[in-house]
Amino acid sequence: MQPDWVLYRTQKGEECLLSHEREISANLRRALLVVNGKSTVADLLKTVFWVNDCSATLKELLDIGLIHHEASAVQGGAGQGQDAGTPIKMQLVAIAKELLGDEAERVIRKIDEAETTPAALEQMLVACKKLIKLTISEEKAEVFLLRGRAVIDKS
Amino acid sequence: MNLDVTTILNLVAMLIMFYCLYLVLSLKSSIPGGMVGKRWNFLTGLVVLFTIGYLATPFFGGLPTEIQHLLVSLIFVFGAIYVAVTVRLIFNIIQELTQ
Numbered sequence: 001m002q003p004d005w006v007l008y009r010t011q012k013g014e015e016c017l018l019s020h021e022r023e024i025s026a027n028l029r030r031a032l033l034v035v036n037g038k039s040t041v042a043d044l045l046k047t048v049f050w051v052n053d054c055s056a057t058l059k060e061l062l063d064i065g066l067i068h069h070e071a072s073a074v075q076g077g078a079g080q081g082q083d084a085g086t087p088i089k090m091q092l093v094a095i096a097k098e099l100l101g102d103e104a105e106r107v108i109r110k111i112d113e114a115e116t117t118p119a120a121l122e123q124m125l126v127a128c129k130k131l132i133k134l135t136i137s138e139e140k141a142e143v144f145l146l147r148g149r150a151v152i153d154k155s
Numbered sequence: 156m157n158l159d160v161t162t163i164l165n166l167v168a169m170l171i172m173f174y175c176l177y178l179v180l181s182l183k184s185s186i187p188g189g190m191v192g193k194r195w196n197f198l199t200g201l202v203v204l205f206t207i208g209y210l211a212t213p214f215f216g217g218l219p220t221e222i223q224h225l226l227v228s229l230i231f232v233f234g235a236i237y238v239a240v241t242v243r244l245i246f247n248i249i250q251e252l253t254q
Contacts, residue, residue, distance in 0.1 A: 134189050135186045
């Protein structure tokens with residue numbers, strides 16, 4: 001694993017995060033959450049103190065196919081967020097995770113439950129914004145709404 | 156212990172206040188921030204203060220009258236603040252949800 005590699009979640013990694021079943025250990029899950037398609041391995045090793053033995057854990061995630069270091073190899077990876085082929089819901093989940101971190105769970109549930117019609121997605125975005133504003137962060141709520149609308153408008 | 160009406164009412168008040176303390180503390184982890192989270196920390200502080208105050212009520216009889224009056228006034232002030240914060244919070248939540 002090279003220090004300058006930028007890591008991305010694979011489709012399998014995204015599904016693993018969204019799944020409520022305990023498929024991987026808590027430490028692996030924490031490491032998977034910090035993989036965002038932007039930070040390099042060196043950045044993660046320097047900043048992510050809450051993952052035990054971060055280097056070995058990232059290597060394990062690579063070995064089991066939950067993350068990848070080549071963006072082009074990631075099919076529908078939400079870590080990229082902007083890929084044209086990425087489903088809207090996955091992109092919204094990625095935004096929620098990036099903005100809210102561990103507190104994104106309830107927002108992700110709302111995204112999962114929403115239908116994929118434009119009206120339903122807009123309604124879900126507004127509901128998520130209200131939830132974030134009331135219980136997580138007033139500032140992040142506006143950012144989530146703006147970025148979410150940008151994703152929907154692009155599609 | 157002499158179980159008169161005042162003592163029974165004090166005991167009931169303490170039990171209710173312990174229940175409130177349990178509720179505010181157990182909900183705290185679900186509300187890390189945001190509009191509700193910010194006020195919740197303040198409300199938690201007030202509930203802790205009231206719980207301590209209620210627990211001290213059996214000893215009020217031994218205090219000088221002036222101090223007793225001062226304590227009652229303080230309870231009134233903090234009670235009013237608690238009500239104001241709660242009503243304001245409910246107002247903001249309703250406003251947000253009906254926008």
